[in-house]
Amino acid sequence: MTVQAALVHEVTAAELGDEPGGKKRRLREKHAGGRKSYGMFWCIVPFLILVFLFSYFPLYGWIYALFDYKPALGLSGSEFVGLQWFEMLVSSPTQMTQIGQVLVNTLAISFLGIATSVLPLVFAVFLNEVRTPWFRNAVQTLTTLPNFISWVLVYMIAFSLFSSTGLVNSILTDSGLITAPIKFLDTDQHVWVTMTLWSIWKGLGWGAIIYLAAIAGIDQSLYESARIDGAGRFQTMWYITIPQLMPTYLVLLLLSVANLLNNGMEQYFVFQNAFNKEHIQVLDLYVYNIGITGNSLSMATAIGMLKSVISVILLFTVNTIAKRVRGTSIV
């Protein structure tokens, strides 16, 4: 998802910003004399209604955060409680500790993700040094495969390799290294690290694709002139390839900062169990757990609402920074 977002940025920058691709069309628009077509608009109305229903209309649901919403009673039957839920978030010590832990988890996992976000770049730079075409293609194909399976299947793989009767424990026991199986999955230790490792396993090869695309776009004459100047392999990597990839990397980095609170819930949901719950609950999962499982719909709405607002603020902040630094916006 992050890479998708990343691929988007360049395009959206163009579309929503100065729209270089539309220049020709804008000119034509002028020549056409600006007669507007309502017929064309009516053609897309059904789709606009879908967008409204699934993206805009739910915003109205934020008022549930002001009620003690009971699904059985409906909104009209539920009691209006004002900002009670928001006050509870900060006033009740137990709630505070819980939310605090959830926030720590969210930020820790996000920061580990950001810290390791350089890996796809490194992967691409080194893969670019592989000169055997079939080997390159094989590497690219096989390492992107995990990106295309669901988190449920990732968990299934984790389970079959690392459960107490799984492959790893069976190998370790057979070789006499351990006597009792190691609980890789049912433990609260290193949860953040293992979650990051699974994310890397799933996303590394895929994440490298955008950098490989960027590398393919580097002007070859840069390399030629460097070689004439006597630059070796590492020097061209260090002084040409990597600097050329930096703009792409920075944009991805900024986007991941904007997504600091949005880790999604699927990965953590499938990996959560009674043992690792304390450290695996990120905000998105927490909202699900208290809202859908725990039936505190209003509380969950309040938390989700705060999360959305902070995320949008982060996005705009990051966008402003990007504008200052790079001269183009990412949104």
Next chain:
Amino acid sequence: MSTVTAGVQRRHAGDWIFTIINYGVFLLLVFLCAYPFYFLIINSVSANDVSALGDVRWWPIGFHLGNYKEVFHLEGLPLAAVVSLGRTVIGTAATVLASAFLGFMFTQSKMWARQFWYRFVIVTMYFSAGLIPVFIIMKTLGLTNNFWVYVLPFIVQPFFIILVKTYVESMPESLQEAAEVDGANIVQIFFRVYLPNMTPILATVAIFSAVAQWNSFQDTLIYITDQSLYTLQYLLYMFINQANSLAQAAQNSGGDMSSIISAATSQTPTSIRMTVSVIVVLPIIFIYPLFQRFFVKGIMLGAVKG
């Protein structure tokens, strides 16, 4: 000739070491990414009592295909396969058509308030009301426990619309002008002229949305309680987590109690999990290499121009 090569080698001894390490690291990465899939496959066709112990490592032991026959007698699995396939086919078709149409329409500068509506659609990428309000809206719209919850929210995908729009903008405008001269209206122009010429980008959109549909798990989890609407992914998740009911399912699917079932072929929780996993992952393994070329190109067409 050989002296020249030797000279090159001497000069770049470091190069050789680098090359070897580089290939070695990539081999290791390939192994880490590919082996788990291989592991699932060999275990699903191995003797079930051996695979339950985690002893099948490099090749199948006690090869048999009985698991695949048995697993389709599991309660709910054939139906889940139909639901998964159905949402993938219908959902993908709807998403591709909508993306193509909207991507094309948003290039039409004559359309009333085009920029505004384009932004109206695109900004939805960047905000979300959150899980609970969306859940409540779905409930209000009667989409919980409804097959269409798998399709309707997926139809308009801003990301795909951007890809298509960018692609259409790179096509020659004379296409449209010629069709206009011939008196075609906008819908005809779209279906007759543009749609047939958008194949590369539509293949990209199709593969992405098909994979997303096939892999989707969260929507079943949140919106569906009706067992007849469970997907394969959801069933697999339940199979991983419900060891007890799985043991029971294994017994039930064994069927005829009078027949002698050997330990090697009778279902175990492990064999069920592995076999269902393979069924879930096989379509992806087959389709993915065929389409990889397409979508890498498609992504570049759409994204690199910025």
